[in-house]
Every structure is written in structure tokens, then in C-alpha cells.
Amino acid sequence: MENLALKTYFDSPERVSFEEIERLKKQVVNLSCIQEILEAFPHIALLLNEHRQIVAFNSKAINYFFGANGSGILGKRLGEALNFIHSKEMEAGCGTSLFCRECGAAQSIKKTNEKNESSVSECRITVNNFDVENSLDFRVHTSKIFINGISFTLFAVEDIQSEKRKLVLERVFFHDVLNTASAIKGIAEILPQLKTSDEFDEFIRMLQFSSEQLIDEIHAQRDLTYAENGLLKINPTEVSVNEILSRVHSLYKNHEISNGMILEVKYLNDDFKIRTDSSLLVRSLGNLLKNALEAISTNQKVRVYSELKNDEVEFCVWNEGIITQTVQLQIFQRSFSTKSNFGRGIGTYSVKLFVEKYLGGKVTFISDPENQTVFKVCLPKY
Numbered sequence: 001m002e003n004l005a006l007k008t009y010f011d012s013p014e015r016v017s018f019e020e021i022e023r024l025k026k027q028v029v030n031l032s033c034i035q036e037i038l039e040a041f042p043h044i045a046l047l048l049n050e051h052r053q054i055v056a057f058n059s060k061a062i063n064y065f066f067g068a069n070g071s072g073i074l075g076k077r078l079g080e081a082l083n084f085i086h087s088k089e090m091e092a093g094c095g096t097s098l099f100c101r102e103c104g105a106a107q108s109i110k111k112t113n114e115k116n117e118s119s120v121s122e123c124r125i126t127v128n129n130f131d132v133e134n135s136l137d138f139r140v141h142t143s144k145i146f147i148n149g150i151s152f153t154l155f156a157v158e159d160i161q162s163e164k165r166k167l168v169l170e171r172v173f174f175h176d177v178l179n180t181a182s183a184i185k186g187i188a189e190i191l192p193q194l195k196t197s198d199e200f201d202e203f204i205r206m207l208q209f210s211s212e213q214l215i216d217e218i219h220a221q222r223d224l225t226y227a228e229n230g231l232l233k234i235n236p237t238e239v240s241v242n243e244i245l246s247r248v249h250s251l252y253k254n255h256e257i258s259n260g261m262i263l264e265v266k267y268l269n270d271d272f273k274i275r276t277d278s279s280l281l282v283r284s285l286g287n288l289l290k291n292a293l294e295a296i297s298t299n300q301k302v303r304v305y306s307e308l309k310n311d312e313v314e315f316c317v318w319n320e321g322i323i324t325q326t327v328q329l330q331i332f333q334r335s336f337s338t339k340s341n342f343g344r345g346i347g348t349y350s351v352k353l354f355v356e357k358y359l360g361g362k363v364t365f366i367s368d369p370e371n372q373t374v375f376k377v378c379l380p381k382y
Contacts, residue, residue: 006090006091006092006096007090007091007092007096008090008092008095008096009090009096009097009098009100009101010095010096010097010098010100010101010106010110011052011095011096011100011106011109011110012051012095012096013090013091013092013093013096014051015051015052015053015075015077015092015093016049016051016053018074018075021049021053021054021055021074021075022074024049024055024150025055025056025074027148027150028047028055028056028147028148028150028152029055029056031148032147032148034047034056034147035056035058038056038057038058039058039059041058041060041156043060043156043157043158043159044057044058044060044061044064044156044157044158044159045057045058045060045061045154045155045156045157046058046061046078046154046155046156046157047145047152047153047154047155048077048109048152048153048154048155049152049153050113050151050152050153052077052078052094052095052109052113052153053075053076053077054073054074054075054076054077054078054081055074055152057073061073061157064157064159065081065082076094077093077094077095078094078105078155078157079093079094079095079100079103079105079106079125080093080094082125082127082136083127083128083129084125084126084127085125085126085127085128085133086099086100094106095109095110098325098329099329101326101329102326102329102330103123103125104121104122104123104124104138104140105121105123105125105138105140105155105157107119107121108120108121108123108140108141108142109142109153109155111142112142112143112144112153113144113153116144117144118141118142118143118144119141119142119143120139120140120141120142121139121140122137122138122139122140122160123136123137123138123139123140124136124137124138124330124333124334125138125333126332126333132357133356133357135333135334135349136159136161137159137160137161137163137164137334138157138158138159138160139157139158139160140155140156140157140158141155141156141158142154142155142156164334176217177214177217177218180210180213180214180217181214183210184207184210184211184214187203187206187207187210188207190203191203191204191207216283220283220350223280223283223354224350224353227350227353227354227357227358228353232358234277234280234358234359235277235279236275236276236277237275237276237277237278238273238274238275239273239274239275239276239278240271240272240273240274241268241271241272241273241274241306241313241315242267242268242271242306243278244278244281244282244285244306244315245265245266245267245304245305245306245315246265246267247278247282248265248282248285248286248289248304249263249265249304251282251286251289251290252286252289252290252293257290257293257294258293260298260299261293261296261298261299261300261301261302262299262300262301262302263293263301263302263304264301264302264303264304265303265304265305266303266304266305266306268306268308272308272381274313274379274380274381274382275382276359276379277358277359280354280358280359281315281355281359281377281379283354284350284351284354284355284359284377285304285315285317285377287347287348287350287351288317288347288348288351288375288377289302289304289317290347291347291348291375292317292318292319292373292375293319295319295321295323295373296319296320296321300319300320300321301319301320302317302318302319302320303316303317303318303319304316304317304318305318308381309378311380311381311382312378312379312380312381313378313379313380313381314376314377314378315376315377315378315379316374316375316376316377317374317375318372318373318374319372319373319374320372320373321372321373322367322368322369322372322373323365323367323373328365328367331348331365332348332349332352332363333349334349348363348375351363351375351377355377355379359379360379360380361377361378361379361380362377362378363375363376363377363378364376364378
């Protein structure tokens with residue numbers, strides 16, 4: 001037995017040696033019909049020992065785990081086989097970090113191991129392969145199985161990325177677009193009655209704003225789809241930092257979501273220009289600003305500002321309040337959302353995707369009693 005003294009925040013840190021895994025594999029797979037059973041599963045299927053290490057797997061697992069060969073998967077835990085971005089944070093590996101507390105796969109395995117109960121959970125993880133991060137959505141099924149008197153966990157993985165993306169399209173895109181289109185329809189219907197009214201010009205401005213918002217929402221969803229598929233084309237130009245701040249401010253200074261809130265923008269005294277895709281940057285910062293406004297209560301404050309750090313510029317969105325640890329551990333996952341409407345979690349995910357994959361920057365956040373909550377988009381100055 002290895003790792004007896006290692007620290008863990010969730011599941012047990014112990015694991016057995018690779019030689020012991022190979023011995024178990026020969027004992028289990030060669031002397032039973034387990035391999036045939038695993039191959040009969042329509043999705044990825046794994047057999048895990050009591051320490052969550054992979055002992056056996058079907059061919060679908062080999063194909064899915066980024067072309068890893070059998071010896072590359074054997075003895076690893078799921079997050080390690082998939083190169084989960086947090087699987088190496090703890091010395092004891094997958095299942096022992098703070099992030100594992102919120103992982104559906106880790107929760108399901110732990111429940112089955114400790115209570116001998118079958119379990120079904122959804123799992124959102126971000127993996128890193130060849131320095132490229134990708135978000136994955138799984139539905140996992142776990143159940144206890146005994147082979148030759150030895151306890152194992154039968155672990156089946158169903159890829160539900162398409163299902164989740166369909167939910168996002170239906171509940172985010174259609175929801176927002178229909179709301180904006182309905183507003184346009186309502187304004188258009190009332191305009192004929194206001195031809196001689198002092199309110200006519202105001203409603204014309206509302207119609208123009210709503211039309212622009214509708215187009216922007218369609219562009220946002222199109223760009224997200226393109227970005228995920230590696231097809232997004234950016235258009236870097238020179239733009240001043242204060243102009244970016246001003247454009248972000250204009251998105252929500254008169255928006256209904258800002259009613260009753262205190263929205264401050266702090267401009268640079270010594271403005272300077274950076275080279276970036278300003279539309280993509282403004283959209284990303286606008287997402288962070290919208291999240292901040294939704295997170296606060298009436299008369300609370302949101303602040304947008306910028307800071308120069310060495311050869312980098314930071315765009316910051318600060319708000320009063322602290323994000324719970326549970327939310328912090330899942331903040332950039334594609335399908336995660338704090339909103340009540342299931343399937344609406346793309347805000348911070350899209351910001352991270354656009355900024356880090358296409359703008360060459362970095363997105364970070366801090367949320368604690370001292371700093372409250374601040375999201376930072378860091379970009380190269382030149």
C-alpha cells in the first residue's frame with residue numbers, strides 16, 4: 001500500500017503499486033468474462049479497485065482517453081487518465097483535492113465505495129491536452145461488483161456534451177433572443193399610437209437599442225460556437241484602455257439590471273493603447289460586469305477599472321460580496337451556473353475561452369472578506 005500519510009480533502013489518498021494492478025488485472029480479466037461485459041457497454045466502461053485505480057477497461061475507453069494505450073490508462077484514476085487540470089494539485093492525485101468535493105464522478109465513486117449503493121451523477125471537468133483546455137460533460141454510473149471475492153467499482157461514463165450544448169442553445173440563446181424579440185415587437189406595436197406624442201423619439205431609441213442587443217446576442221452565440229470549434233477569427237486593432245472601459249460601461253449604465261445598483265468606472269489618468277480584438281474583449285468584460293450586477297443587491301456597488309502591471313494590463317470587475325467556496329471551485333466550468341434556470345452556465349466559461357485561447361491573456365478571480373469579489377482579465381500591453 002502506498003501514500004498512507006498523504007493529505008486529502010475528499011477521498012482516501014491510498015493506492016496500490018502498478019505491479020499489484022497488473023496482478024489484479026490478470027486475476028480478474030483472464031479468469032472471468034469481465035472483459036466481454038465491459039465491451040458490451042454502449043459507452044466507456046471501467047473497472048476500478050477500492051482505491052479508484054483503473055484495473056480494466058473497454059476499447060471505447062482507449063479510443064476516448066485521447067489515444068492513450070492500455071498501459072497508459074492502467075493504474076490511473078479517471079482524472080489522471082483524462083488529464084483533468086486539478087488532478088495533480090495534491091500529491092495523492094485524483095480524488096483528493098478541494099475541487100474533487102464538487103466532482104460528480106468523485107462523489108458517485110465515494111458513495112458506491114462507502115455505502116455499496118449504485119449511483120448516477122453528472123460530472124463537469126476541464127482537461128488539458130497539449131496545452132489546450134477543453135470542457136467535458138459526463139453522466140457517470142457506478143455500482144459495486146465482487147469478482148472472486150474482491151470488491152470493485154463498475155464505472156460507466158456517458159458523454160453528454162451534445163446534450164448540454166443543446167440545453168445551452170435552447171435555454172440561453174432562445175430564451176434571451178425571444179425576450180429581446182418580444183421587446184422589439186411590443187415597441188413596434190405601440191409606436192403607431194405615439195406618432196404625435198412626446199414619447200415617440202424615446203421609443204424609437206428603445207427600438208434601436210433592442211435591435212442592436214438582438215444582433216449582439218446572435219453574434220455572441222455564433223462566436224462561442226466558432227470558438228469552441230477553433231474557427232473563430234479575431235481582428236486585433238489598436239484601442240485605448242479608457243475606450244474599452246467606456247464601452248463596457250455603456251453596455252449596462254442604462255440597463256434595467258443596473259437599476260438600484262451603484263456602477264462605478266475608474267478611468268486611467270495616463271491612458272495608453274493596446275492591440276487586441278476590442279469587440280471580443282468588450283463582450284468578455286461585459287459578461288463579467290453582468291455577472292457582478294446580478295450578484296449584488298440594491299444599493300451595493302460594482303466597480304470597473306484597469307491597472308498596469310509591468311508589461312501587462314489588467315481589466316478588473318469588482319463587486320461587493322463573496323462567492324461561496326462551492327461556486328468558486330466550479331466557476332469556469334461550461335455547464336455550471338448559479339442561476340436557477342438549469343443549463344445557463346456559459347458566462348465565465350466563455351470569458352475564459354475567448355481571453356485565454358484567442359486574446360492571449362489570462363482570467364483569474366479572488367473572492368474573500370478582504371478583497372470581496374474581483375475578476376481580472378490580464379492582457380499583454382504590447
